[in-house]
Amino acid sequence: MRRLLIAVPFLWLLALFIVPFVIVFKISLSDLAVAIPPYTPTLDFAEGWAGIKAFFAELDFENYIWLTEDDLYWKAYLSSFKIAVISTLLTLLVGYPIAYGIARAPQEWRALLFMLVILPFWTSFLIRVYSWMGILSQEGYLNQVLLWIGVINEPLIILNTNIAVYIGIVYTYLPFMILPIYAALEKLDISLLEAAEDLGCSRFSAFWLVTIPLSKQGIIAGSFLVFIPTIGEFVIPSLLGGSRTLMIGKVLWEEFFSNRDWPVASAVAVVLLLILIIPIVLFQRNEQKQREADQ
Amino acid sequence: MRRMTWFNVTSLTLGFAFLYLPMLILIIFSFNESKLVTVWAGFSTKWYGELMRNTAFLDAAWVTVKVAFISSSLATILGTMAAVVMVRAGRFRGRTMFSGMIYAPMVMPEVITGLSLLLLFISLGMDRGVFTIVLAHTTFAMCYVSVVVSSRLVSFDQSLEEAALDLGCSPVQAFRLVTLPIIAPAVISGWLLAFTLSLDDLVIASFTSGPSATTLPMKIWSSVRLGVSPEINALSTIMILVVAIGVITASLINKRNVVRQRREEAAAEKLA
Structure with missing residues (x-):
């Protein structure tokens, strides 16, 4: 009961306040691209570990x-x-x-x-x-x-x-x-x-x-x-x-x-x-x- | 008690003139006959008629009220839960982070909140519209609700709740039968605050809405960027009056409740 009471607002704010900032930070390290969405790279989990590595390699300041x-x-x-x-x-x-x-x-x-x-x-x-x-x-x-x-x-x-x-x-x-x-x-x-x-x-x-x-x-x-x-x-x-x-x-x-x-x-x-x-x-x-x- | 000095009277007069004259001028000129907003050409209510025939504004108003109603109700539930956690739950892992997440959205510039939520919705591949605006508004409004409610929770006597528990109430029953009635005024003010914040918001709604949903502030925004218009004056007048009547009624009800509560307390003391 107490756990549920804490978890609901906590997870809500985590998902709609903290996670968005992580995404903003990630996109600030990406490059502009003519695409939808208009930036690159995008994280592709389908390619597994190689995809994740390629993704981090392309981020820069x-x-x-x-x-x-x-x-x-x-x-x-x-x-x-x-x-x-x-x-x-x-x-x-x-x-x-x-x-x-x-x-x-x-x-x-x-x-x-x-x-x-x-x-x-x-x-x-x-x-x-x-x-x-x-x-x-x-x-x-x-x-x-x-x-x-x-x-x-x-x-x-x-x-x-x-x-x-x-x-x-x-x-x-x-x-x-x-x-x-x-x-x-x-x-x-x-x-x-x-x-x-x-x-x-x-x-x-x-x-x-x-x-x-x-x-x-x-x-x-x-x-x-x-x-x-x-x-x-x-x-x-x-x-x-x-x-x-x-x-x-x-x-x-x-x-x-x-x-x-x-x-x-x-x-x-x-x-x-x-x-x-x-x-x-x-x-x-x-x-x-x-x-x-x-x- | 000292008498009011001329300095205080002057500063109050000038101060309130500064606060209210712009809105008063807006209201007066909404009844102006002329299309030229700065020249008075006689009394007329024709801009209100124009406004009522403008379906784009009416549609936007409906979307805005819908968003405000749903998001403020959600925000009230979540914000009250958060307030109970902040005041009653004691220590738990992540408590500092929890209170940080409650306070931070209130001081965050709207452009950042809007941008970050939009980027979240896009990366989840969500269609933007009423639903995404509701999510966005619920998130920042719940923080205001939780601050309002927790200030009330802090100030009331916790032994009342404990008594209910001792007498065999379950925690849920104790909350529903004892705590909730006591904090109800704060919960209602929290809801009202969330509702007006949502009605008022331009920046976050602009970021998080899609082509399918336009709120009233977005509509007003695209119109006032082109300059002053008598139709917007009429719309503003309606909005100002609705809010003024609402706030004054709420404070009168509140005042009556306070008076009644004091009378009851005095009566209880007499009995004791």
Whole structure:
């Protein structure tokens, strides 16, 4: 009974999560071919041991060497990293005051405000990104308003630039930043702040010396929750970014669907995974520390 | 209690304006008469009519709901099992790997999950369609379900289960009669989460579906790549409203349950 309970989810994840990665890795070592499926070699058990040996002999790291030779790829990795770092910082700047505001709101309001933060998370991601296309385009609502007020004389070009990508990421990932920071701030004992002020701290330095350090865990968790998925983001750079917006998720998609080069797409995926392991492990460790501190 | 400072009021106002204005604009302009989406030309519901006559969208919506329903139900069963294993099964060989496999799919970039599952389906020679999307969605959604359910399993009193076992229940009976009713709210939220994740998914569905199955997000995607369209605004409005009503109803029911539970607990204390 217990064995069955463990085995069913275990085998499911093994078959549909681990095995697929092994296949990705294997195909990343294969060569592009005009065939179905479009790569070679394919493992042929019918030929027995000789077939398996021939199969391993043909695998090589060519695609990985290709990734280092064509500067498209490492530029895309670097630019994804840059975009992820900048947009994580921007999300923190926008999200912290909101989380702070909710944590300091009267008790009876908090549940409502909290739900208002979560609600967008339940609505379609694609639609939320799409909603900015009409706002940011050259004849869009933002330009109309700015022209009408008279701040600008000609429309700003925002859509299809990196600025639009930053706006899109901050907008869609904001709840991921707000929630952990709010959770940390809500636990914060207000009397600590009062003590700091009684001891001669200004309000600002009390915030800087007490509130910020005590919400550190929330800031770290929120930043990872924004940073990790942003690196591989595909929808936002494709809809809001321009032809010059390079992100590795988009490169992988195009490599697969447009160029039909499955071996290179697989190699891109393996390298992306290796890059992501570092922040994922750091995030897990942070969560672990948090859990131990709570107990 | 301190009063709200002007700073907090401003940051909340600006913050929520930022979160809700884009969707509000989308909803308003879905009732725009003009085909030109950025120019207001009077109130009209004609784009909703257009949408209802667009069979491609309706077919895609049906496929999406079907996939979401089956995959979220499967994911709820598997995810609840996984949660029980994580919280109750104690030590066993491969436990670290097990918890790794639960957490990793949630942080995996969708492009990688999609690509790897597609390559699996191809190397098994499977026909791609509704079935393969269901498999893919079940796999990542079960991880979310198991996290939601295990947080509830951790917090409730295990002695209740032990009491049932002492009184002669089999482990299955104890689970069905004692544990399941207690964790039911978490199981339902897990199902809802899995359902919306599946409804919402574009990237993994694009990789794992074949020519026979197109989901609504895939349909929306191929349309919005060409630019903003009033029909998509109308569709978005419907989707936003459905989700908003669902979430608000769920939270009201939840709130009522919490209130009732508190009242019952208070009554029980009085009796004791």
